[in-house]
Amino acid sequence: MSYVEEFAPQTPPTSQVTPSAGDGMQSMAQRAALIAEWLRGGWLEDLLDTALQWVEDGIETLxxxxxQIIDIFLGLVVTPINEALQNLKDWFTGLTEFRSGTDADLAELQSKTQALEGVIGYAHGYCDAGISLAIGAIKYGVDNQVGPVEGAVLTNGAYYLGSKGLWVADARVTFDPAGFGVGEDTEVLIRVFDPSGNPHFTATNVNHGAQRQTLTLHVPFTVPSAGYRVELWVAAAIARNVQTGSKFNGLSVEKRSTETS
Structure with missing residues (x-):
């Protein structure tokens, strides 16, 4: 049944409700009652109920x-209720996959670019001279190189870095046991200085104990240009010796990136 057929109003009984000359009050009341009964025939109420249901259904669907649009953009699992939402979901999924692939491609490209730019820097050395320490930190100069050196230069017991970027320094120092009541604190430091000799970065590892101790440091840092130098420093009480040779001490530098932030 069509909309017109379903909700077409009933035809009023014109012969019964059309006023004529001589009608009395009783006849007019009867005709009014017939009109009211016609209006209560159900079609108007059904029409209003249906219209309200359409509005409610439309709001619920909206x-x-x-x-679902919000859930799609949040990346949640969604079963679209219509084709338009399915197309939106497919588009957004494709966009996300494209971005993920693009990020991976950019990371790979950056890695290759850094290789072409010379993101290569490494050096490792140790000190072959023992020292008997006094109170306070002193420089423990590296005087022996292990393996090849690239992107850095060993000069005056320090590694001079040949380029800006993110570097990592590693240090290892073994201290003799403390004797005859000397202090028990030991400390190893990595210090970085700018080309003018001003302190740029310092990291330290402190330990307290009289027994033989091996202290290590692993620290990343950045430098904005070439010419910065990395030094190994140690501190302990007097007569607390640092053991010599590559077995007991060492300083390494390694470049990780040309980026500084």
Missing amino acids: ERITQ
Whole structure:
């Protein structure tokens, strides 16, 4: 049944409700009652109920569509209720996959670019001279190189870095046991100085104990240009010796990136 057929109003009984000359009050009341009964025939109420249901259904559908759009953009699992939402979901999924692939491609490209730019820097050395320490930190100069050196230069017991970027320094120092009541604190430091000799970065590892101790440091840092130098420093009480040779001490530098931030 069509909309027109379903909700077409009933034809009023014109012969019964059309006023004529001589009608009395009783006849007019009867005709009014017939008109009221016609209006209560159900078609008007059904029409209003149906219209309200359409509005409620439309609002509910709109709310579901809105929520599904939000869920799609949040990356949640969604079963679209119509084709338009399915197309939106497919588009957004493709966009996300494209971005993920693009990020991976950019990371790979950056890695290759850094290799072409010379993101290579490494050096490792140790000190072959023992020292008997006094109170306070002193420089423990590296005087022996292990393996090749690239992107850095060993000069005056320090590594001079040949380029800006992110570097990592590693240090290892073994201290003799403390004797005859000397202090028990030991300390190893990595110090970085700018080309003018000003302190740029310092990291330290402190330990307290009279027994033989091996202290290590592993620290990343950045430098904005070439010419910065990295030094190994140690501190302990007097007569607390640092053991010599590559078995007991060492300083390494390694470049990780040309970026500084």
